Amino acid sequence: MFQSNGYGAMGGAKMRYQTVDVASQVEGASPHRLVGILFEELMKATEIMLAAMRAGNRAKMIDKQARAANILLALETSLDFRNGGEIALNLARVYRESRRLVQLGGRTNDPAQVETARGYLSEIVDAWEQIG
Template structure:
């Protein structure tokens, strides 16, 4: 019996992710984006500790892209103070990620992880 290859596993994961995204509600999509950003920040943290510069930069850039997407999806016209607060928080987190990348500062990644984790917790709570 042939053993699964990494390529096969990767393709399966991509199909599974595409299926999850296609069937997700808008609320769930935001949750998935938050999870993705948190995962990439943790990946960057590990890379930073191992001094893997290229993968660290890629993971931070990916998390920046996700947070930028969350920022750009805010409805400032209807979101009121919550949207304004989130926009300022997302801007702050993006600046901090750039600083973490430039200075190889794990503590800054931990700070952003905590902030983004709180956003995720609040987001999940409003679904209930």
């Protein structure tokens, strides 16, 4: 018997598969790759959040909003302020502002806020990929 999780039986199976897929990527990954995985998951969460907002799917929007906010918090708290200097401080500001925009966008149902956050973040993601 399937449990209802708001995604239907197939959606639940897909979610479990994606969780296993992410877990397998994380296992044995370098610290640089781990941050890359967080960025990928963050961008995916905000993309799905925007689609859910536009489709009027509040439950999915809230789920992806929480995921994005949690990833942003994890990125911010993993910064090394002692060795990272000004770069770490600037990244913390961007992560904090992006988290605020994602939360505000969800609360006010304003996709523009989330799109602004995605714009800030895509620059960091692009730079991170150039390093890797």
